[in-house]
Amino acid sequence: MIIGKGKPIKNILAMIENCSKIIVAGCRGCVTVCSAGGEKEVGILSAALSLARETDGKPIEIKEVTLERQCDPEYLETIRSFVDEYEAVVSIACGAGVQFMAEKFRKIPMYPGIDTNFIGVTETQGVWTERCQACGDCKLHITGGICPISRCAKSLLNGPCGGSSKGKCEVNPEVDCGWQLIYDRLKELGKLDQLEIIIPINDWSTGRDGGPRKIIREDLTL
Amino acid sequence: MTSDSRLEKILSRGDFAVTSECGPPRGADPEVIQKKGALIKDSVDAINVTDNQTSVVRMSSFSSCVILKQMGINPVLQMVTRDRNRIAIQSDILGAAALGINNILCLSGDHQKFGDHGKAKNVYDLDSIHLIQTVKQMRDEGKFLGGDDIKGKPRFFIGAAANPFADPFEFRVVRLAKKVAAGAQFIQTQCIYNLDRFKQWMQLVRDRGLHEKVHILGGVTPMKSLGMANYMKKMVPGMDVPDNLIARLKGVPKEKQADEGIKISVETIQQLREIKGVHGVHIMAIEWEEMVPGITQEAGLLPRPKVE
Numbered sequence: 001m002i003i004g005k006g007k008p009i010k011n012i013l014a015m016i017e018n019c020s021k022i023i024v025a026g027c028r029g030c031v032t033v034c035s036a037g038g039e040k041e042v043g044i045l046s047a048a049l050s051l052a053r054e055t056d057g058k059p060i061e062i063k064e065v066t067l068e069r070q071c072d073p074e075y076l077e078t079i080r081s082f083v084d085e086y087e088a089v090v091s092i093a094c095g096a097g098v099q100f101m102a103e104k105f106r107k108i109p110m111y112p113g114i115d116t117n118f119i120g121v122t123e124t125q126g127v128w129t130e131r132c133q134a135c136g137d138c139k140l141h142i143t144g145g146i147c148p149i150s151r152c153a154k155s156l157l158n159g160p161c162g163g164s165s166k167g168k169c170e171v172n173p174e175v176d177c178g179w180q181l182i183y184d185r186l187k188e189l190g191k192l193d194q195l196e197i198i199i200p201i202n203d204w205s206t207g208r209d210g211g212p213r214k215i216i217r218e219d220l221t222l
Numbered sequence: 223m224t225s226d227s228r229l230e231k232i233l234s235r236g237d238f239a240v241t242s243e244c245g246p247p248r249g250a251d252p253e254v255i256q257k258k259g260a261l262i263k264d265s266v267d268a269i270n271v272t273d274n275q276t277s278v279v280r281m282s283s284f285s286s287c288v289i290l291k292q293m294g295i296n297p298v299l300q301m302v303t304r305d306r307n308r309i310a311i312q313s314d315i316l317g318a319a320a321l322g323i324n325n326i327l328c329l330s331g332d333h334q335k336f337g338d339h340g341k342a343k344n345v346y347d348l349d350s351i352h353l354i355q356t357v358k359q360m361r362d363e364g365k366f367l368g369g370d371d372i373k374g375k376p377r378f379f380i381g382a383a384a385n386p387f388a389d390p391f392e393f394r395v396v397r398l399a400k401k402v403a404a405g406a407q408f409i410q411t412q413c414i415y416n417l418d419r420f421k422q423w424m425q426l427v428r429d430r431g432l433h434e435k436v437h438i439l440g441g442v443t444p445m446k447s448l449g450m451a452n453y454m455k456k457m458v459p460g461m462d463v464p465d466n467l468i469a470r471l472k473g474v475p476k477e478k479q480a481d482e483g484i485k486i487s488v489e490t491i492q493q494l495r496e497i498k499g500v501h502g503v504h505i506m507a508i509e510w511e512e513m514v515p516g517i518t519q520e521a522g523l524l525p526r527p528k529v530e
C-alpha cells in the first residue's frame with residue numbers, strides 16, 4: 001500500500017491561514033490502513049485545527065468527510081454538491097488523491113495534509129517500511145523476491161557495495177543492506193549461482209524517468 | 223596493450239606496481255594538486271584522483287588528472303556513478319581520453335549522506351559494474367551504450383575497487399569475478415589491516431583463477447594516530463581494523479604513533495609482496511601524501527622502473 005505520514009499541524013495551519021470554512025477529507029484506502037488519513041485521523045486533525053484556531057482567536061468551521069477512495073472519480077462525486085461552499089479542502093489522502101480532487105473540483109484550493117512517502121508494508125504494528133519504487137519492470141524473480149531498487153540506498157543492480165557491513169547499509173545502521181537480504185534469500189533458496197549473473201544496465205524509461213506514466217487496458221475502456 | 227597507460231605497461235610486463243592517490247582541494251587552486259603530485263611523483267607509477275570522495279564537493283577528478291598529466295604523471299581518473307548518468311559518463315570518458323588520460327577506476331561511490339550535501343538527489347543510472355562494461359564497450363567495440371558508432375575510440379586501462387572486508391564475505395569474490403567478467407583489468411582494494419582475512423580472500427581469488435585475469439593491487443593506508451585507527455574501526459563501514467593493531471598503536475607514546483603507523487604500512491607492503499596474485503600496492507596516505515616517498519623507500523619499492 002501507499003504509506004504516508006501527517007504533516008506537522010503548524011504547516012497545515014499556515015496553508016489555511018486565511019480560511020474560515022474548510023473541509024478535511026480523508027480516504028478509506030491505503031492511508032486508513034497506515035493510520036495517516038482515515039476517518040479517525042480526519043477527526044483528530046479537525047479537532048486539532050479547530051482548537052488551534054480558537055486559541056488564536058480566529059475560529060474556523062470544519063466539515064469532516066471520509067471518501068471511499070480519492071483516486072476514483074465516482075467517489076469524488078459524493079462531495080460535489082457541497083464542496084464549493086467551502087474555501088479550501090485539506091485532503092489527507094495520498095498525493096494522487098489530493099491531485100485528483102484538485103482536478104475534479106476546480107474552484108477551491110486543495111491542500112495536502114499528509115506527506116506521501118512510499119509503497120510499503122506494515123512490518124509490525126506502527127512500523128512501515130518501503131518495498132517498491134514502481135520502476136515499471138519488476139526484477140523480483142532474479143533477486144530472490146527482494147527489490148534492489150527500493151531496498152538498496154544506491155539502487156545497485158549488482159551489489160552489495162563496499163559499505164555493506166554486518167548486514168546493515170552504509171547509509172544507516174538501522175537499515176538492512178538490501179543486497180545482504182538478497183544474498184541471504186538466494187542462499188536459503190539454494191540459488192546463489194544466480195548472483196554470478198550480471199544484471200544488465202537498466203532501462204529506466206519504464207519508471208519515472210520516462211515521464212508521467214499511463215496504462216490503457218483496451219479490454220476495460222468504455 | 224589496450225591503452226597507453228604507464229600503469230598497464232608496468233603491470234603487463236610483470237613488475238610490482240605502486241600507485242597512490244591525491245584528494246583534490248576544496249577550491250579552484252591548482253597548486254594544491256600540483257604540490258601533492260610533486261611530492262609523490264617519483265615514488266609511484268600512477269596517481270589516482272578521487273571523485274568527490276565521501277560525497278564532499280571538491281575540484282573534479284577530471285581536471286585534477288589533467289593537472290597531474292601536465293606534470294608528466296600517469297593519472298588514474300576515478301569516476302563514481304553517484305553523480306552522473308550514462309550521458310554525462312560517456313561524454314566525460316571521451317573528454318578524458320582526448321586529454322590523454324588513460325586509466326579509469328570505476329566506482330559506485332559513497333552515498334551522498336556522508337558528505338556536505340546530504341539533501342542532494344543521487345543518480346545511480348549505472349552501477350560500478352555497468353561503468354566497467356561501458357568503458358570496455360566504448361574502447362573495444364567503439365560503440366556508445368545507445369548503439370551508435372564512436373568516431374575515435376577512447377583507450378583506457380580499466381580498473382575497479384574491491385573490498386575484501388565488507389559483507390557478505392563469501393559474496394565478495396563473486397563480485398570481483400563479476401567485475402573481471404565485465405572488463406576490469408586492475409583492482410585496487412580497500413585498506414588492508416587484517417592480513418589474515420585478506421589472505422583468506424586471496425585464496426578464494428586464486429581458487430577461481432581470477433589472479434590470472436586481473437592485476438590486484440593491495441590497498442595500504444598508514445595510520446597517523448591511535449585516534450585515526452579507532453575512528454576507522456568504529457565509524458567507517460566496511461573497514462576491518464583488528465584489535466591487535468589498535469593495541470600496537472596504544473603500546474607506543476603518542477608522539478611515536480605516526481612512526482609506528484608508517485612501520486605497520488611498510489610491513490604490510492612487505493607481506494603483500496609475498497602473496498601470490500598480488501601485483502602491486504595502492505598507497506592511500508589520506509592528507510599525508512608526504513609520507514609516500516618514505517614508505518616506498520622503506521618497503522624497497524624504489525626506484526620505480528622506467529617506461530619508454
Ligand code: SF4
Pocket residue numbers: 131132133134135136137138139140147148149150
Ligand atoms: S523491481 Fe521495480 S517493480 Fe519490482 S519491486 Fe522493485 S521497484 Fe517495484
Ligand code: SF4
Pocket residue numbers: 151152153154155156159160161162163164165168169170171176177178179180
Ligand atoms: S550497503 Fe547495501 S543497501 Fe546500502 S548502498 Fe551498499 S549495497 Fe546498497
